[in-house]
Amino acid sequence: MIKLFTDTSANLPAELIKQYGISVVPFSYTVDGKEARYDSETDFDGAAFYGAMRAGAIVRTSMINTDTFLCYFRREAVKGNDVMYIGMSGGISGAANAAAAAVRELKAEYPALKFAAIDTFAASLGEGLMVLRAAELIDSGQTFEEIERFILTGRRHMCQFFTVDDLVYLKRGGRISGTAALIGSMLNIKPILKGDDTGHIVMCDKVRGSKRAILNLAEKYGRLVFDRDVRIGIAHADNSEGAARLVELLRERGFGGKCINVCYEPVTGSHVGPGTVALFFYGMHK
Numbered sequence: 001m002i003k004l005f006t007d008t009s010a011n012l013p014a015e016l017i018k019q020y021g022i023s024v025v026p027f028s029y030t031v032d033g034k035e036a037r038y039d040s041e042t043d044f045d046g047a048a049f050y051g052a053m054r055a056g057a058i059v060r061t062s063m064i065n066t067d068t069f070l071c072y073f074r075r076e077a078v079k080g081n082d083v084m085y086i087g088m089s090g091g092i093s094g095a096a097n098a099a100a101a102a103v104r105e106l107k108a109e110y111p112a113l114k115f116a117a118i119d120t121f122a123a124s125l126g127e128g129l130m131v132l133r134a135a136e137l138i139d140s141g142q143t144f145e146e147i148e149r150f151i152l153t154g155r156r157h158m159c160q161f162f163t164v165d166d167l168v169y170l171k172r173g174g175r176i177s178g179t180a181a182l183i184g185s186m187l188n189i190k191p192i193l194k195g196d197d198t199g200h201i202v203m204c205d206k207v208r209g210s211k212r213a214i215l216n217l218a219e220k221y222g223r224l225v226f227d228r229d230v231r232i233g234i235a236h237a238d239n240s241e242g243a244a245r246l247v248e249l250l251r252e253r254g255f256g257g258k259c260i261n262v263c264y265e266p267v268t269g270s271h272v273g274p275g276t277v278a279l280f281f282y283g284m285h286k
Contacts, residue, residue: 157286
């Protein structure tokens with residue numbers, strides 16, 4: 001049996017996590033110095049969380065360490081199960097390296113079992129869409145190696161574009177440079193950012209106003225999408241209106257598939273900040 005793991009960042013709806021029996025290794029975070037808990041199997045009150053951030057609450061996150069991964073993975077290894085972890089980009093979190101270290105240790109400890117820690121070069125539903133596809137492939141009887149190959153190929157085509165209201169949150173977390181943050185602070189300039197080929201966040205465009213920013217995301221989909229009937233993901237940080245408008249624009253451009261539309265979970269969401277809207281889809285290239 002293959003046991004599939006991911007982390008908080010995958011941002012998958014609780015019903016899908018339960019349906020496919022996906023185990024989520026949690027990131028930890030604090031709000032104004034107080035430890036908080038995010039339960040991936042229950043609904044998240046995004047309005048309250050991002051409302052607190054708008055009011056000045058300081059959210060700090062910490063990566064998952066190797067010992068935590070070992071604890072989760074070993075529970076399955078002792079049952080004789082193979083372990084596949086599909087996780088957040090190593091370009092924005094050290095968790096990928098921590099998971100890889102755990103896998104190396106367990107391979108030596110359980111040589112008869114299969115282990116993999118796959119860096120998706122993605123976050124939020126960019127990661128989550130790959131996790132969900134892996135879960136479907138497990139259910140369909142694909143082998144460990146076939147699933148691993150699919151994810152390693154798919155990550156090269158996972159497009160991640162997003163726009164934020166304020167770059168201060170990405171700058172505070174060290175995800176972008178001070179120069180990029182300065183550009184984004186100009187009057188009514190909305191930056192368009194993306195995950196690059198190595199999973200780092202880079203600015204790829206800038207427009208004036210939120211409406212044009214949402215339109216820009218839709219236009220990128222129109223230019224890059226590989227198959228308009230394939231499932232996509234949209235994540236927003238308490239900006240359901242912007243997310244709904246993006247769906248409309250995508251439908252106008254021929255999108256005919258299913259859309260997973262979620263509020264950003266608190267760990268990744270705390271870095272992009274309130275008002276963010278993000279689009280995730282498989283493209284011809286990034």
